[in-house]
Each structure stands twice: as structure tokens, then as C-alpha cells.
Amino acid sequence: MAVASVTQAGIIGGHHAEPDQLYVETRELRVQGFLLFMVSDLVLFSSFIFAYLYLRSSGQGWPPPGAPKLDLALAAINSVVLFGSGATMHFALENWKHEKFMKFAGWIVATICLGALFLSGQIIEYAKLAVGWGTSGIFGTAFFTLTGMHGFHVFCGIIYLTILLLQCVHGKYTFQKYTGLTLGTLYWHFVDVIWVVLFSIFYLL
Amino acid sequence: MAVAAVHSGGIADHIHPEPQGFIRRYVFSLDHKIIGIQYIITSGIFLFLAGALAEMMRVQLMKANGGFMTPDTFNQVFTMHGSTMVWFMIIPLMTGGFGNLVMPIQIGARDVAFPWLNMIAFWIFPVAGLMLYASFLMGAPAAGWTEYPPMSLQGQAGTSMWCAAVFLVGVGSTMTGINFLVTILKMRAPGMTFTRMPLFVWGQFVTAPLLMIATTALGAALAALFIQREFGVPFFDPTKGGSPLLWQHMFWFYSHPAVYIMILPAFGILSEVIPTFARKPIFGYKMIAFSSCAIAILGFMVWAHHMFTSGMAPALQLPFMVLTMLIAIPTGVKIFSWTTTLFGGVLKFSTAMLYAVGFIALFTIGGVTGVFLAAVPFDLHAHGTYFIVAHFHYVIAGGSVMGALAGLYFWYPKMTGRLMDERLGKWSFWLYMIGMNGTFLPMHWLGLWGMPRRIAVYDPQFQTWNQIESAFSFVMTASIILTVINALVSMKYGKRSGPNPWGARTLEWMIPSPMPYYNFKHIPSVFSTPYDFGEPLPYRGLEEELTPTPPPVAAAH
Numbered sequence: 096m097a098v099a100s101v102t103q104a105g106i107i108g109g110h111h112a113e114p115d116q117l118y119v120e121t122r123e124l125r126v127q128g129f130l131l132f133m134v135s136d137l138v139l140f141s142s143f144i145f146a147y148l149y150l151r152s153s154g155q156g157w158p159p160p161g162a163p164k165l166d167l168a169l170a171a172i173n174s175v176v177l178f179g180s181g182a183t184m185h186f187a188l189e190n191w192k193h194e195k196f197m198k199f200a201g202w203i204v205a206t207i208c209l210g211a212l213f214l215s216g217q218i219i220e221y222a223k224l225a226v227g228w229g230t231s232g233i234f235g236t237a238f239f240t241l242t243g244m245h246g247f248h249v250f251c252g253i254i255y256l257t258i259l260l261l262q263c264v265h266g267k268y269t270f271q272k273y274t275g276l277t278l279g280t281l282y283w284h285f286v287d288v289i290w291v292v293l294f295s296i297f298y299l300l
Numbered sequence: 301m302a303v304a305a306v307h308s309g310g311i312a313d314h315i316h317p318e319p320q321g322f323i324r325r326y327v328f329s330l331d332h333k334i335i336g337i338q339y340i341i342t343s344g345i346f347l348f349l350a351g352a353l354a355e356m357m358r359v360q361l362m363k364a365n366g367g368f369m370t371p372d373t374f375n376q377v378f379t380m381h382g383s384t385m386v387w388f389m390i391i392p393l394m395t396g397g398f399g400n401l402v403m404p405i406q407i408g409a410r411d412v413a414f415p416w417l418n419m420i421a422f423w424i425f426p427v428a429g430l431m432l433y434a435s436f437l438m439g440a441p442a443a444g445w446t447e448y449p450p451m452s453l454q455g456q457a458g459t460s461m462w463c464a465a466v467f468l469v470g471v472g473s474t475m476t477g478i479n480f481l482v483t484i485l486k487m488r489a490p491g492m493t494f495t496r497m498p499l500f501v502w503g504q505f506v507t508a509p510l511l512m513i514a515t516t517a518l519g520a521a522l523a524a525l526f527i528q529r530e531f532g533v534p535f536f537d538p539t540k541g542g543s544p545l546l547w548q549h550m551f552w553f554y555s556h557p558a559v560y561i562m563i564l565p566a567f568g569i570l571s572e573v574i575p576t577f578a579r580k581p582i583f584g585y586k587m588i589a590f591s592s593c594a595i596a597i598l599g600f601m602v603w604a605h606h607m608f609t610s611g612m613a614p615a616l617q618l619p620f621m622v623l624t625m626l627i628a629i630p631t632g633v634k635i636f637s638w639t640t641t642l643f644g645g646v647l648k649f650s651t652a653m654l655y656a657v658g659f660i661a662l663f664t665i666g667g668v669t670g671v672f673l674a675a676v677p678f679d680l681h682a683h684g685t686y687f688i689v690a691h692f693h694y695v696i697a698g699g700s701v702m703g704a705l706a707g708l709y710f711w712y713p714k715m716t717g718r719l720m721d722e723r724l725g726k727w728s729f730w731l732y733m734i735g736m737n738g739t740f741l742p743m744h745w746l747g748l749w750g751m752p753r754r755i756a757v758y759d760p761q762f763q764t765w766n767q768i769e770s771a772f773s774f775v776m777t778a779s780i781i782l783t784v785i786n787a788l789v790s791m792k793y794g795k796r797s798g799p800n801p802w803g804a805r806t807l808e809w810m811i812p813s814p815m816p817y818y819n820f821k822h823i824p825s826v827f828s829t830p831y832d833f834g835e836p837l838p839y840r841g842l843e844e845e846l847t848p849t850p851p852p853v854a855a856a857h
Contacts (some may be wrong), residue, residue: 114312124311124413124482131478135516142371142520142553146546152540185611233541236533240524 115271122274129278133285136248140289143244144296147237154233162234163224170298173216174290177249180209181287184256188280194270196263203260206283209254217246238297245293248286255279306717311487312410315851318817328423330415333815335348335422337715338400340708342426343393344784349433350384350610352379358739358770361541361643364760364817374756375442378459380432382445383462386558386651387469388429390700394565395511396422396476398707399504401715403480404809406498408489408826410819417475424472431465446551449536449544453529464528470515470522473561477511480504489807491826496838498806498830499588503568504567506592510564510599518554545771548610552603560599562696563663564592566703567634570656571708574638576804577653578645581831583638591630592690598627609683618675624674631667635660651725658733662698666691669744683772684754687747693740697776706784713801717813718794731779738772753811805830805837811845821851 151157158164178181187202228239257278262268268276319325329335356377360368385469404412412418435441439456452459484505488497497505524535525547534540536547569589575582582588605610607623638660647653669691673679682688705728712720724818742765747753751762758766800809807830811820828838 116316120310120486122669124486127486128414128417128478128482131481131512135474135478135512136517139520142517142550143524146520148548149549150535150541159541172830206795209807229534234535236535240533242528271428293751 116283118272123270125274126281129281133281133282136285137289140241140244140292143187143237143241144292147241150199150233150237157186159232159234163226165238165298166220166223167298169216169220169223170294172197173220174294176216176233177213177287180206180213181284183209184280184283188276189267191263191273191276192268199263200260201222203256207253207256208261210249210256213297214249214253217242220273241293242297245286250284252286255282304850312489312823315410315818316845318769320737328419329722330411330419331817332400332404332412332415332418335418336397336399337424338422339392339397340355342422342429343397344394346384346388346429347453347780348469348498349700349779350381350389351780352674353384354379355773356473357761358773359383359754361758361766362770364758364763365767366757368395369756371756372442375444375754376436376440376616378754379441379447379462382438382715383432383441383466384429385696386445386562387431387466388425390512390562390696390704391473391558392469393426393704394562394700395473395480395504395507396425398500398569398704398711399476399507401478402711402806402808403501404483404487405811406806407484407487407499408807408820408824409483409487410823412479413487414479417479421472421475421479424475428465428468428472431461431468434634435459435465438836441714443772446555447525447547448551449525449547452547453536460526460529462523463529463606466763467519467526470519471513473515477513477515479507480563481508481512484508488508489823489826492811494825495586495589496829499571499585500565500568500806502589503565503571506596507561507564510596514554514557514561514600518558519741521550521554524550535645535747545607545610545612548607549603552606553600556603557596557599558779559695560595562700562701564595565591565788566700566707569707569710570638571701573652573656574641574712574804575831575833577648577650577656579648579803579833580641581829581833582637582647583640584633585829585831586795587633588637591633595627595628598623598630602627605674605679608679613732613755621674621676625671628671635664635667651720651722651729652706652709652802654726654729655702655709656731659699659702659706660703662694662736666694666698668695669694682747684752686743686753689753690740690747693736693743697736697740702732705729708783708787709834710802711808712790713797714808714813714815716791716794717797719788719797719801720786720794724782724848728779728782728786729783730777735772735774735776735779739769739776742769755787805833810837810839810842816851816853821845821849 137297183202183205187206190198190202226235227269228235231239256279259275262275319329325331326334329338356369357374360366360374362368362375366374400412400418404410414432435458437458438461439458440457441447441452441455441462443451443459444457445458447455449463484497484501495624497599502716524533527533528535528537528542534542536542536544538544571582602620602624603774604616604620606615608620611739637655642657669687673682673688673691709720709725712718746762751758797813802809807824807826808815810824822841822844824841825837826839828835830838
């Protein structure tokens, strides 16, 4: 790894190799640490997904008697919104790398808006289901816990991206040093991927 | 030399000046060594609390009909004893404590990858501990440290507090796991390949992913229990479609690997102490390292052996039984390697070595009874009896705690620059051996005779043996108190140790004691494993470490 760093900073980076070495190494550590954080977060989701599949397979069949019907169309639209936000986040980071600040800002604002739209869709879905978390048996147990946890991750992501945007405006990141933006993008894609799994197991399975 | 040039301007050359204020230096410190000592002291306090709870139990059990406390209090006491010992004593001590203290130095780094995360992870731990003990004020949890529903659902308000406290301390453990994994993967000194790492580092390296993955799974289980208790969401309530067995699956998927979180670092400590005091290269370096990996991987596949009696699918019992028995193989490889290292060595029985050798004996007993319990027919007989209590106390009190004590006597001079008193140390060892065996050995046959665990009163025919156990348990407590006194007194009056009192060869012994803030003046290069006693040291670039020249401090910024 150390050798790879020297190639990056020393040969490609050329004249400013010395001051950048610290950045290159720190960036490696932070990206790897963040990936491991996402692994442990994935384990958190997996445990609840296991719980859902366990309850689902150990009882009265699925959906359990008396459970409300999920709205596949609404969820599909909502999914498209969230996947779209993944794409806009990708464009945001790419524009930052190409040193286009205004385009970057536009795309990240779009991401935040799409995220908020997704959350609104979730709230509409919850309102239409019109059952309580604790009172709707194992359906509510599994569905509200998992989608709620995911929704909370989206909510945190919106705040995260907003903070990143403000930091960019205040000049915390340069076009050469932007580890925080990379991590934010990773997080947002992670939340996207989790939704693919949740959508499949609740609406398609 | 190209390797050395790579690091110029990188993290390895990035030395901050040492902070001078008391708060930044000793309280909210970013220095891995101070944080390690903070962990050791804090887990020592929890050892004291949990030990006091254990003695309360032993006093209650001196009479068949009890009388010292109510059965309900007894339930709270053994629950808090187990919870404290597992999450607030052994795990923080073995990972946050000894891991922080020496792991970064052993790989030739200046600190862990994320010092801030390290500090936050530490400070979560005492806060969570306060929360745990606050649950006594609101009716402490009383369903055992495993908190099986439906009993945990009927528990008093403190059970929810217990969930929150253990969840929090788990968050801290996850942070430590991530931090250590990145540190070991990315921050090793030039030449420190994986097969040249000290075996204690291997222990931490294998433990870190367990901390990261298993603790998060436990977090999910605790969150589910908390949600059910506070919001009535029926995860574990069969009348509403939930399943109490689900808790057992979620809980043991964590808590079986947690056993290895507690023991793998102790294996690492043994692998440092034994070759040092046998003056011999460790036998089977690679086998010890790889068997740790095998144990960690197998550890995720055996959780249901805790559930043979709970009505799981019988078809699953056989695979879980076989997988569990397989763990005995990598564990046996280690025992074999250590005994072979001892064989023909020039043994020097310092206190650390005594504890290490005692570990081999007692842990083997615990390991063998573990194989008994893996066999389904035997487990059906012994489950829920004192045999289980005997088994896991041999593994934890005879294994992990002995390993920790070996580590304490071994690395104490590195922390303070002074040696612990050897005479008191040997007294503490023999008292511990006698007390530990006297307390837990009779539990084997009491269990086989059918004495159920976790009950405040029992059949009078078992009273004599229980009185013997209680008497010996005070011997064990005396031993621990002796070690604590030894540590406190030696801090001021101990003999000066110099940098390397044991003639050990890992990197932490190449720098002054107590260890300087920046660890190394220059990051060394590594050429071989650290266990080749009799050969020249496998390091280059350490010439100035023990001279009084000042370290190269980068400009503050």
C-alpha cells in the first residue's frame, strides 16, 4: 500500500509530492475505516432481515392474517426516486472531481431533494397502511422496524449531505482533497443498496 | 531504503508535540497508551463490582435455604455479575486495554488509525457502565446475562436500561474493532509482513472483525428486545406471532463469537509470554496464527449449540454438534504449540509465566468440558446445571482472566517503568490457582448430580460442597486483591525495570519504559519474526531509541 501511495503522490502528483503524502495515507485510512463501518451497519440490517425471514417462515404464512396490503406501485415509484438520487450523487462527486462547483452544488441539492421526496413517500405509505407498529402483529414488527431503520438512515444521509454541502461552501474541501465527499457518496450508495434488498423482500418475495 | 523514503511526510513522520495540560494528557487523551491504561483501570473497577456480586452469591449459597437475600435479589445479582464480567470487564480489558496498550507499538506505528474514535470509544464505556448499575435503582434485570424472553419481557424497568447500556458498550466495541482492523491492515512498519507480526497482534487482528460484526448483531437483538419492552412490538411474543427462539438465535449469533473475543487476545498474550520465559522460538508460529483465524470463522457457525434444549429443529443438532467439536482442533493446535515451546526450554517462572502456564492447565480443562457439552446427549443432561457454570468459569476465569493477569505482570513495567513485586505476585498466583479450582471444580460434579444453576436455594444434600466452594471463592478474591495492592504499591516502590526486564524481542521492549509519547524516534524496519531467541534482533533503525536525543517533532499545526 505504501508503495502504491508513492506512485500516486510522487510520480503522478509530481511536484507537490511532499505535502500530499499525509493526505494520501490519511485518505486510505478513512476510506477503509468507513467501509468497515458500512460492513457493521450491514450486519445490523442483516440481523433484522434474518429476524423478519425467521418470523415469516415460522408461523401462519405470509402475509399473516389481518395484515394490511402493501402498495407496490407507490413503493416502485419511491424506489425510482431513491435510485435516481444515487445517480445524482454520483454526478455531484464527478463534477467536484472535474472542479465544477456550481454543477456539483446543483446535483447535491437534487440528491437532498430526492431523498426528502423518498421520505415523504414513505410517510404516505405508512399513513395508508394505517396500522400501529406494536399492534399489527409480526407484519408491523418486521415491516416498520426495517423500513423505519432504513428511513432513519436516509434521514441521517440528508443531514450528512447538507453538512457536506455547507462545508464545501465554506471551503473545507479542495478539488484535490475531498475525502469527506467520497465518504458521503459511499454512504448514500449504501443506503440505496439496502433499499434494493428491503424492496425485494417486502414487495416482491 | 526505498521503503524508508516512502514514508517521508506521511503519517509515520507526523509527530505532534505531547499535550501538557492534565485533561488532554490523562483524561481526554488521544494517546493509545494512556487510553489502554484507562481501559485497564476502568475494567478493574468493574471487576471489583462484579466480584463483589459474586461473593454475595457465594454467601447466599452457603446455606441450602439461603437467607442472605431474597430470591429476586439473587436473580438480579447473578444477572449483573455475568453482564458486568462479560461486557464491562473481560472484553474491554482484552481489546481496549491490552490491545491499545501494546498493539500499535508492536506493529511499529505511532498510534492507532483513528485516535479520536479511540477516545470516544473509551468514554462510552464508563458511561454505559454507570447506566448498567443505574438499573439497580429501577429494578435490575433478573433473567440472567442471556436475558431470554419471556422472562426478560416480564423483568422490571431496569431490563430496558440493561439493553441500552449493553448496546452502548457494544457501539464502543465496534468502534474499537474498526479502529484496530484499519490500524493493523494499514499502519505496520516497513517489512512487518503478516507472517512477521507478533502473535499478540495476530490475536487482536482476528478479534477485531469479531468485535465489528458480532457486536453489531448483538446490537440488533438488544434493540429488538428494547423495542418490544418499550413499544410492545412483538418480536419475541408467540401469542402475537413472534418467537422467543428468535432471541436465542440473535443473541447467540453474537455471544458465541464473543467467547472468542474474550479468549483470542489471551491466546495472543500467552504466545508472547511463553517464548520469552522459555527462551525459545515459539513452536508453530504460523499454525498459531492461522488456527486463530480458523477459530474465528468456525465461531460464527456454532451458535445453536447453546440451544440444544430449547426446541430447535432436531435435524440441525448434528451439524452444530460436529462444527462445535471441530473448534477443539485449532484450539488443540495452540495448546500443543505452547507446550512444545515449553519443552526443552530454559524456563524462568516469573509471575507472568506462572499465570501463563496455569492458563494452559485450566483452559484445557474448560476446553475439554466444552467438547462434552457439544455432544447433544450429554448437553441434554447437563444443560442448566452447575456443570455449565464450571465449564465457562474454567474458560473465562481460568483462561481469559489468567491471560489478562499474565499480561498485567508482563507489561506492567512497560506502563510504569517499574516491576511488580515478584514475591507478592507468586502468592497471588498460588492463591488464585487454589481459589479458582476450589470454587469451580466441585461445580462439575454438583452439576452432574443435578444441581440447577441460577437458583437461590437448593437441595440440602449439596450444602457441604457449596460451603467448600464459598470458602475457596474468598481465597480467589484475596488473590485478586493482592494483585491490585501489588500494582498500586509497585507504581511508587517497585524496582526500576529498565527498557527490557524480560529480555523479550517484540518492538515495545526496544523503547524506554514508560513508553514515550511518540513511541519511536524513527520508525524501524523489520526483517523477521520476533521470536528467534539467540539470533540478532530483526530490526533496523532503532539505534537512537534508548539515547537521550530528542525526538523529531513536526511543527504544530
